[in-house]
Amino acid sequence: MAGAAAEAPAAGGGGKKKLILIIVAVLVLVLVGVAALLLMKKKSHAEDGEEAEAPAAHATVKAGTPPTFVPLDPFTVNLADKEVDRYAQIGVTLEVADPKVADQIKAYMPAIRNNVLMVLSHKTSADLLTQEGKEKLAREIRRESVRPMGVELDDEEEDADAPKKKKKKRRAPDSPVTQVLFSTFIVQ
Known part of the structure; x- marks a missing residue:
């Protein structure tokens, strides 16, 4: 009986470890899901903002389309x-x-x-x-x-008239x- 009593606490400790690992895995999945959702919302807001600021953004024009x-x-x-x-x-x-x-x-x-x-x-x-x-x-x-x-x-x-200065080349809008x-x- 002493052997059976020694196995019971060991099995309970292993069960707690499994439960903790499952909880951690679920939390990681929830955090990844929330992060993905936030990125998708941010991207959709950015696209909405681009549509609102259409003058600054160029629509792609098909070749052969007259101006x-x-x-x-x-x-x-x-x-x-x-x-x-x-x-x-x-x-x-x-x-x-x-x-x-x-x-x-x-x-x-x-x-x-x-x-x-x-x-x-x-x-x-x-x-x-x-x-x-x-x-x-x-x-x-x-x-x-x-x-x-x-x-x-x-x-x-x-x-062109200004003195040449070293500055980062930035893309003109x-x-x-x-x-x-x-x-x-x-x-x-």
């Missing part, structure tokens, strides 16, 4: 020439890859027109009459046309406006 053009009403502005009163009449069309972005641009049109007018009103006739001046203006209009939608583009011209086209360009 969408958003014409702006012509701009007529007094130029910043000091010696004589001059004005410019400029027609601008924005090229976008996605028709959804074109609708969003139309929603921001008053702010976009304001930004473009501010850029144009600081130009002189000498700035606008050269090919380089027109190219720089197109870059500035592109930058200012996406700013109301929360997209900040770096001005390549300013970066994608612009919903792929190109700025001039439909009319009159300086008088």
Whole structure:
């Protein structure tokens, strides 16, 4: 009988160990499940956020799909020439890859027109009459046309004039406006 009594406590201790191992395994599985659920929710929230910020995000465009053009009403502005009163009449069309972005641009049109007018009103006739001046203006209009939608583009011209500094190369944000086209360009 002494042998049977010695086996009973040993069996009870082994049962407690098995119970503890089962509880630990269940807790680990529950924690892994909760972590996976949180990651899935975070991912779905991020996707919802991307849809809400569609101007900054590009929709993939199938090859062969024509771009969408958003014409702006012509701009007529007094130029910043000091010696004589001059004005410019400029027609601008924005090229976008996605028709959804074109609708969003139309929603921001008053702010976009304001930004473009501010850029144009600081130009002189000498700035606008050269090919380089027109190219720089197109870059500035592109930058200012996406700013109301929360997209900040770096001005390549300013970066070229600035002293070279060692800095990390960061990827420039994608612009919903792929190109700025001039439909009319009159300086008088």
